[in-house]
Amino acid sequence: MTDAHATRPSRDPLTGLPDRVDFVDRVGASLDRGAGEKRVAVLVIGLDHFKMVNDALGHEAGDGLLETIAQRLLWALRPSDTLARLGGDEFLVLCEEVGDADHAHELAAEITDQISRPVMLEDGEVFVTASIGIATSGPGATAPALVRDADTAMWRAKDRGRARFELFDGRTREGAVDDLRTGSALRRALERGEFAVYFQPVIDLERGGVTGFEALLRWRHPERGLVAPGEFIGLAETTGLIVPIGAWVLEEACRQTARWQEEAAPAPPLTISVNLSPRQLAEPTLPDDVARIVRDTGVHPDSVWLEITENTLMVDAESAIGVLQALQGQGVHIAIDDFGTGYSSLSYLKRLPVEALKVDQTFVDGLGRDAEDTALATACVSLAHALGLTAIAEGVESPAQLAELRTLGCEFAQGFLFAEPHPAIDLGERPVETLGTWAGLGAD
Incomplete structure (x- = not known):
């Protein structure tokens, strides 16, 4: 242990x-x-999502994870750097004699790599990521202000998707104030009915018709207008508001789909896909909540698809398997969203009760013109088929991409090439016919 970590009277009891x-x-x-x-x-x-580990595996496992992460952080630092524990799932690093922000960026990247490696606990492998905030000293800097600014930048990293690092600047503080205002408004939005569900069609690439929809959340803010989810989902996740918001989206989407199914009978029922957040997946009541919503709305359980990102699944794969099995036992289906962008283990992937992989739009974007993207998209579709799963492509925007996907044997697709997301009122009582009128997307 270096002088930077010499014994001092004020110590964290867990990590020392x-x-x-x-x-x-x-x-x-x-x-x-x-x-x-x-x-x-x-x-x-x-x-990121440390609470999920504590909730699923217990505080003893959480403490073991923190001790392992602390040791990995020590390995990543220079002898002159200082590592401390802020409390909970947060750590602090002091880097002295920093030439510029680039060194801090390099250190943050190294820390990210160290933390993202799987951690073996008694109950199995756990995968975690970290959000990192960086603040560098300037004229008149004080210690409390530096810690506060780095903390503000860390929360900005979480709001922007987690597993990243952010450098504090003046805009970060303005953003933090804006987040406080947004957070307060989020708490009132559900009560005031400001959220709306938009529906984007999912296309059967073999027969060319609409087979279902993905439900997408929008916020009709009274002052800012229509707010995209990227501007508030991170904050909703951080504050826990994503749990009631997510339940509302699922219920609204299922209720609307049930109406469409009744209107279109005896045609095969349209499917509905709804995203589940990490916080929702960690809720012990999730299977019961889904069962209640399906029962109360009257939607066909077999037509409901729940989408979870692979990073969410790998935070605690063992617990996720149990939750997903309970959901699948109710007759609903599970898909992995944004596949190819995370760090899922193939050994876990084949054990997960999933039935579809959604190829991330970043790979679809380069299909046919970028060799690496084409290879990755091909690999994702091939892996899905090798595991007996359905492949669904996201973000299809051009006929060339569509042709490539059909060549690969991808079964389903969605994207602006077919239709942008629309509120239910625009789609009418028979959305397949409506879309067919708009862009020739009716069932063949």
Whole structure:
């Protein structure tokens, strides 16, 4: 152990690392030594979805994960750097004599790599990622302000999708204030009926017709207009509001689909796909909630598809298997969304009760013109078929992409080439006929 980690009176009892009080003292001492001539950087590291590990495996497993991550962080640092535990699932790093922000970026990238490696616990492998905020000193910098700014940047990284790092600047503070306002508005949006479900058709590539829809959330903000989910889903996930919001989306989507199914009978029932967030998957009541919604709305259970990203599944794959099996036992189907962008283990993938893989639109975008994207999309479709799963392509925007997907044998697709997402009122009582009128997407 280096001098930077020498025994001090203020220690975290779990990891033995300096705690926040000791860390702030060290940052202050470093700023005093530099006297404004040498920059220092503070990093705040927050583990993503750590609560899911605690809830699924217990606090003892969570403590073991924290101890392992602490050791990996020590390996990633220079002898002159200081590692501390802020509390909960957060760590602090002090980097002295930083030439510019690039060094802090390099360190954040190394930390991200160290943390993303699987951790073996008694109950099996666990995968975690980290969101990292970086603040560097300037004229008049103080230790508390640096820690606060790095923490603000860390939360900005979480809001922008997690598993990334952000450098604090003036816009970060403005964004934090805006997030507070957005968070307050989010809490009221459900009560005021400001959320809306939009529907994007899913196309059967063999017969060319609409086979179902994906439900997509939109926020009709009274002042900002229609707000895309990328601007508020991260905050909803962080605050836990995604759980009631997600339940509302599922119920609205199922209720509308049930109406369409009744109107179109005896035609095969349209399917409906709805995304589940990491927080929803971690909720112990999720299977019961889904069963209630399916029962109350009258939708055909066999027509309901629940989509989960592969990173969400791999946070705690063992617990995810149990939850997904309970859901599948109710007659609903499971698909892995954004496939190819995460770090799923094939050994777990073949055990998961999933029936479809959705090829991420970043790979579909380069089909036929970018060799790497084409190879990755081909691999995703081939893997789906090798595992006996259905392949669904996202983000199809051109006839050339469509032709490539048909050549690969991809069964289903969605994207702007077929139709943009629309509210149910635009699609009418018979959406297949409506879409057929718009763009020739009716059933053949």
